[in-house]
Amino acid sequence: MFQVTFIGHQGWLFRTASTTVLLDPLLTERFGHGGHLGLVYPPRIVRPEAFPPVDAVVLSHEHDDHFDIPSLERLDRRIPIHLSARSSRASHALLQQMGFSVFPLVPQALLAVGDLRLLPFVADHRATPNSDEWDVLPFVLWDTQGHGSVVSSIDVRMPQSLLDRLPQLVPRPGIWCHANNSTSVAFQNLGGPCLVDEDDTPRLAKVVLARHARLARAWGRPVATLVGGGGWSFGGDRAWIDHHAFPFESERLCESLRTLQPDDSFIAPGPGYTLTLEHGRVVSQSERCAFIEPAPRDQWPSRARALAADPPRDYAPACGRRRLEAGERERLVAELEDYARYLYGSALHRALYSLPAVLEGRSASWGLSLRDDGGDFCVRHDPTGCRFVDGGSEDPQHALASGIEGWGTDLLAFLTGEIGATALCYSGRLRVWNHVPERLRVTPHDLWMYAHPLRRPAVTEALYRRLLAAEPRAVARVRSRSDEPEV
Numbered sequence: 001m002f003q004v005t006f007i008g009h010q011g012w013l014f015r016t017a018s019t020t021v022l023l024d025p026l027l028t029e030r031f032g033h034g035g036h037l038g039l040v041y042p043p044r045i046v047r048p049e050a051f052p053p054v055d056a057v058v059l060s061h062e063h064d065d066h067f068d069i070p071s072l073e074r075l076d077r078r079i080p081i082h083l084s085a086r087s088s089r090a091s092h093a094l095l096q097q098m099g100f101s102v103f104p105l106v107p108q109a110l111l112a113v114g115d116l117r118l119l120p121f122v123a124d125h126r127a128t129p130n131s132d133e134w135d136v137l138p139f140v141l142w143d144t145q146g147h148g149s150v151v152s153s154i155d156v157r158m159p160q161s162l163l164d165r166l167p168q169l170v171p172r173p174g175i176w177c178h179a180n181n182s183t184s185v186a187f188q189n190l191g192g193p194c195l196v197d198e199d200d201t202p203r204l205a206k207v208v209l210a211r212h213a214r215l216a217r218a219w220g221r222p223v224a225t226l227v228g229g230g231g232w233s234f235g236g237d238r239a240w241i242d243h244h245a246f247p248f249e250s251e252r253l254c255e256s257l258r259t260l261q262p263d264d265s266f267i268a269p270g271p272g273y274t275l276t277l278e279h280g281r282v283v284s285q286s287e288r289c290a291f292i293e294p295a296p297r298d299q300w301p302s303r304a305r306a307l308a309a310d311p312p313r314d315y316a317p318a319c320g321r322r323r324l325e326a327g328e329r330e331r332l333v334a335e336l337e338d339y340a341r342y343l344y345g346s347a348l349h350r351a352l353y354s355l356p357a358v359l360e361g362r363s364a365s366w367g368l369s370l371r372d373d374g375g376d377f378c379v380r381h382d383p384t385g386c387r388f389v390d391g392g393s394e395d396p397q398h399a400l401a402s403g404i405e406g407w408g409t410d411l412l413a414f415l416t417g418e419i420g421a422t423a424l425c426y427s428g429r430l431r432v433w434n435h436v437p438e439r440l441r442v443t444p445h446d447l448w449m450y451a452h453p454l455r456r457p458a459v460t461e462a463l464y465r466r467l468l469a470a471e472p473r474a475v476a477r478v479r480s481r482s483d484e485p486e487v
Helices: 069-073 089-098 160-169 201-219 236-243 250-260 328-343 347-352 408-415 445-450 457-469
Strands: 002-008 011-015 020-023 038-040 044-046 056-059 081-084 102-105 111-113 116-120 139-143 149-152 175-179 224-228 274-278 281-286 292-294 362-371 377-382 387-390 400-407 430-434
Touching: 002 224, 002 292, 056 111, 069 089, 069 457, 081 089, 089 102, 089 457, 139 160, 160 201, 175 201, 201 250, 224 250, 328 377, 328 387, 328 408, 328 445, 347 362, 362 408, 377 400, 400 408
Parallel strands: 020 056, 056 081, 081 102, 149 175, 175 224, 362 400
Antiparallel strands: 002 011, 002 274, 011 020, 044 292, 111 116, 116 139, 139 149, 274 281, 362 377, 377 387, 400 430
8 A cells, every 4th residue: 555644734644554754744833943934734733653653754855844843853863864965054964963864865866765766856947036946856756566656846846857757657647746835925015905806716726737737648647636835824913914825725726626627636635634545546535643633623723815904013023022232233234244245136136227216206226124122223225335224214115115124133133043034034024115016126035035045054054053952852753663772
C-alpha cells in the first residue's frame, strides 16, 4: 500500500508498509517565525509521539511555512534531514547545531529511503521575476512496489523537465498535490478597499484545470488532486484580516473544480486526511488518524469573505516595543543604508528615475512613515545618495507619492534579524500608500525580497538561533525508525 496523509498547510506524510517520509511538517499551531504571522488553519490536534516512526524528513525550501524551527525541535535527532541544496548556509548550520544529520537534496539526484524514491527537479525562475522561491525543488515520489506516487511543484510552476520524465519514472498516474497559494494583501492598502465584491473562484478553477490538463497530457489524469496551502489564520486583534486575505478557500475551489470537471477527483483535505492506494487505485479514504486530526468545526476561525471599510487604524508592533530607545533611531537610519544599496537598479529604482520631480502635486519619491510613542517620524529614500534621509515634518502620506507605514521598532527588529520577514511584511503590521500606482508603486514585497536568507545568511542564522533558544527542550517528539538511543 501507499498512503498520503495531510499534516496541514503544505505538509505531508508519505507511507508504505515499511517506510515513512515527512515533507515540510508543521507540528505546532504557530505559523511563521516566532508565530508572528498567525496560527495554523484549520486548527488541529497533533500528537507528535503518536506519529509512525519516521525514516527521513524532506524540507523542500527555507520559507518559514516549510522550514519551521519549532517543528524541527519536535523531531527525534536520529531522523535524517534532506534539505534543498539551494537553501542558505544558515539553514544547514542550524540543523547541524540541533544535532541532525543533514543531507543536501540535489536536483536530478535520486533519494532512496526504504522502498520510497524521490527525485527533485529544478524550477524555472526566469518566468517569475518577482518570486523568491529560489531553493524550491519540485519533485516526484513513488514506492518501489508500484502502489502509488505523488507529484508536486510546491510553490512554483511545474517544470517541463519534470513532466518530460514522469512517464519513464512512474508510468501509472498517481496523486497531484497542488498548493492553493492565492492570497490578497489589499488589506494593507491605505485609502483603498480591502476586498472586491466579487467571487473569482471560478476563474481560479479554470487556471488550476489548465495545469491539471498539462499534467494529464504528460502523465495521464491523476487519480486524485489534493489541494493544500493557505494554511493559516491571523487571529486575535488581527482576526479581521481573515475575512480579506483568503479570497479563494480550498474547499470552495474544489467545489468549482468538481463542477467544471466532474469525472476527476479534487479534494481539499483536512488535517489527518489519509488517502490509500494499492496498485494505482484508491482503496480507502479517512478524515483523521491517530496522530493528527482537525479540531471541532466550531473552533475554526471564520475566514468567510466579507466587505469592509478601511482597515483598523491602530495595530500593535510585532516586536512588542512601541518606542525606540536612545540611539536606536540613528541605528535604524544606519541599518537602512544597506537596504538603500540593495534598491539600486531595482524596479523601484528604475521607476523613480522615470519620473519628473513632482507627481500629481506630490514629491515623486517614497519614504517610510514610522510610528513611535516617542514621536512619529519619516525617512525618505534618496537614490542619489544611496541612503534614507529625514523626510521632514509634513504628513508623508500627503507629501510623498508612495510609502510604507509601520512601527520604527519593528523595522529595526526586521533589519537586524530580531524578527523574520513574515512578522512584518504581510502580517497586518504595515500600511502602504501609492497615489499614482501606475507610475510609482511600493509594496511590502520590496522589504520581503531584501530579507531572503540567501541574501543575508549571517543575519538569518542569528535569527534562527534566537528562535531555537526560545523553544522548550522537554517536548514530545516524532520518533525515528532507528533503534539506537537518542543522544
